[in-house]
Amino acid sequence: MKTTIEQLEDCTLVTLEGELNTAASAEVNTILAPLIENGSGRIVIECKDLTYIASSGLRILLSILKSTKSNGGTLKLRNVNDNVKKIFALTGFVKIFDFE
Template sequence: MNVKVEELNGTYVAALQGEMDTAAALEVEETLKPLFATGGKDVIIDCKELEYIASSGLRILLSILKGAKAAGSRVVLRDVNDDIKNVFQLTGFINIFEFE
């Protein structure tokens, strides 16, 4: 699992590549830790190359969303494939995340 986080024009952009499974969750969480407290900046999570997400990955994204909302920021999941979107649908997370 590869994760790249950068700040562009006052917005955090995190690109996820590979499988966000339980084994990768600790490393992914550590890399995404700056996004847990966005300081009022919006967050875009690029899922174009995300192939799989486990419940531990959903928990990480939910933590980011919770922190962002508390700061008045938005979290947008971008380019989510149908398989990943189905996981969000089955868990009910489809209704709490914003998709592009």
């Protein structure tokens, strides 16, 4: 699992590549902890190369979403493939997140 964070002019771009499974979740959570703590502004999570997400990964994204919304920011998931989007649909998270 590879996770990168870039601060762009108009947003914070998070790129997720690989499988966000239970084993990778602890490392990803550590990398994304500042977003969970601060959660402000506009956050875009690029999922083009995200091939799988486990429930632990969904919890991380939900934590970022809650923090961002409580601070008046926004979170968008970009380029989510059909297999990963099915997981969001099965869990009901497809209704909670904004996709672009």
